Amino acid sequence: METLANLESFVQSAENGGFSAAARRLALTPAAVSRNVAILERNLGIRLFQRSTRKLTLTEAGERFLLEIRGNLEGLQVAIAGAATDHGEPAGVLKVSLSPTFGADYVLPLLPAFLARYPRIRADWQFENRQVDLIAEGFDAAIGGGIELAPGVISRPLAPLHIIAVASPAYLKGRTLPPDPSGLAAFDGIVMRAARTGRVRQWTMRNAAGSEVDVQLPGTIVFNDPSAMCRAALLGLGVTLIAVPDALHHLESGALVRVVPQWYADAGSISVYYATRTLLPAKTRAFVDFVADTFRRERLAERFAGSIG
Incomplete structure (x- = not known):
């Protein structure tokens, strides 16, 4: 049985034209993606890519294999994520980008209660005054204001x-x-x-x-x-x-x-940003919902409104 990681590495490499671009989408290293594809080729007994120093192109067998699995792979990803959501608690490393002052004052205080509710999540939070590339840099979410929406990223407003x-x-x-x-x-x-x-x-x-x-x-x-x-x-x-x-x-x-x-x-608005997917990972969905619920419960949108003199 072929692993999902190997199949995802192959599809993303084919669709994005290289191992480096696929690695950014999958939050892996290019070496890991290349290794996954090599294992897939060895297991299948066929060459999927023609490799050169400049580009990566599908072989005829690779093009045929991509057509056969592309649609089925997404269904498999949804099924696996759904099973994890239904039968297991959110888990894994949660990588979040926050501005130093706002993050420390309003989001960091939420962490004890969040981790108490979801003890299998590990926080990897980065506090800096810059707009990150969520997908390329492997972030699960970011919270801030005035962030330009990149392709594949959506926002959920929290407060003005x-x-x-x-x-x-x-x-x-x-x-x-x-x-x-x-x-x-x-x-x-x-x-x-x-x-x-x-x-x-x-x-x-x-x-x-x-x-x-x-x-x-x-x-x-x-x-x-x-x-x-x-x-x-x-x-x-x-x-x-x-x-x-x-x-x-x-x-x-x-x-x-x-x-x-x-x-x-x-x-504009203060929002939580995350990559749009067919089914959001349970850890990211838990974080987004937890932050939104807390902002609503503590009436932060009202407290942050400068229109109330």
Whole structure:
């Protein structure tokens, strides 16, 4: 009986034109994919690929074999995943990408309860400020905002990603608060430089009535990290525009206050991202559902809404 790993390695190599591309799809090394295909060829007694230093092409026997198994393989994968879901608990390494501040503040605290419910899952979580390639880098899921959807990746919104203007009470003492965002031009600004473009991020703020105002916040201090911007605001260095989750604990404690509380910028949504498949692995489905249920139970979508002044 041929193993599923060998068959998957063959089909992905054929459909993606090489062992390296197949390895990215399967979260394996190219050497492992090549070895699986070689074992399959030996077991079948036929050569499936013509190999060269530049490309991998199917032989006539390989093309025929691919046509015969392609449809059946997907059904077999679904059957195996379904059996595991029905008769076994979610298990395996769960590789997740998270931004450092948001991940540590809002997702990491969920881990004890999650692992208590699913003790056969092992967490491999990476905290960094970059957009990962879920499929190529072998991630099961990612949580963040403003992530571009790559082919084969879908998102499940968790909460709004709203940007608000905040400052410390000490900085605002003796200053007249502006009625709308146009007045932010008179304050010291702690602004964000985008890592990919090198440009200072500009925002358009809106209110509940639908009015919009372009923000002209001076670049008195320029950072490339939201947590540093929040820290600078706490130190009384000026006004900054940051996402509600980054400021929430400080707003609740009174260490920061909103400067134009009825105004916010809409940066999309905070979502959990994962690869679309016929049947999601049980470990990934468990994680996605657990996070979504927790956000709903703790009303984080409402708490993160900058539209609530």
